[in-house]
Amino acid sequence: MPSRALPYRPHNHDDCVSQALTDAREICQQKNARLTPTRERVLELIWQSHKPLGAYDVLAELTSEGHNAAPPTVYRALDFLQQHGLVHRIASLNAFTGCAHAGEHHTGMFLICRACGNVLELTDTSVAKAIHDATGAEAFRTEAITLEVAGLCPGCHTGPHHE
């Protein structure tokens, strides 16, 4: 498993970001999608933080870099990145996070630490199966699943809180 899927553990984050960008370029090329400079920069900014970034956080960063950006700039880039499975929106936070399993078909499950703000994306087939069984029993046709768990990550409920 790539180290970038494990924010609770130490890792070289620069490598993890550049790997995510490399993957994204490849995915977009395969799909004939245009990963333009703005889109790529937004993806990079989101990856540089393990904590989900709000659209206006991204906007502020772009602006401070001299990019002539307005809200639609950011929301359009985020829409593109979401459509291509490169970022996820965390509904309970109104924020965005890099997809740890870009290119794979998966149901993301997000563990959100209320103390440190870090988010871990998991894929769990038995959770996915249980959900599909439950929705299927209601004859509901599932299209998208939002599954976000708030709580305390291992680093924050043992010992002193970090960051």
Add this chain to the structure above:
Amino acid sequence: MPSRALPYRPHNHDDCVSQALTDAREICQQKNARLTPTRERVLELIWQSHKPLGAYDVLAELTSEGHNAAPPTVYRALDFLQQHGLVHRIASLNAFTGCAHAGEHHTGMFLICRACGNVLELTDTSVAKAIHDATGAEAFRTEAITLEVAGLCPGCHTGPHHE
């Protein structure tokens, strides 16, 4: 199962609303919580719609009834109702819906139809177990679960619009 948990099936909605209000009064009395007129009216408005209502939808209704209401009026009532398990917030819709299992300890799972807008709240122990197993395996201490499934309800994927 009480009929008010089954919006897809026909039922007497007035009865279902008044039952919800009766339950709410009892729950609040037991907890020594004050279900004031405004709070009760907000709860009733939310129950009268099977589709989740936005805070400003509630506000508009209160205003049209001559209630001198502002956004905090509604948000405070909604906070109270949420804290006492009488309504749920649907994060993916920024809207609120009556809790179909008020008073019971449960993990709500919401099936949201993108065609008709109705929402069905389910409780499924195997889903809950799978989620707790998955978070436990990461040593994550779960406090709250947001589980919202978007798709098509039985009434909307059979009949007229076949795909």
Add this chain to the structure above:
DNA sequence: GCAGAATTTGCAACATTATAACATTTGCAG
């Protein structure tokens, strides 16, 4: 290469959702 089509971006205005801060009123215990 080039013209036209399609996509992407810039930009201004606006819409929606939610909160802050502080004054006032109400309910209730002593």
Add this chain to the structure above:
DNA sequence: CTGCAAATGTTATAATGTTGCAAATTCTGC
């Protein structure tokens, strides 16, 4: 009745997200 805590009223503002249109860029067929 009095004083405190809870609830509400009121104004303003913050945070998040969208619409619409024009300009620029990129792609495509020729």
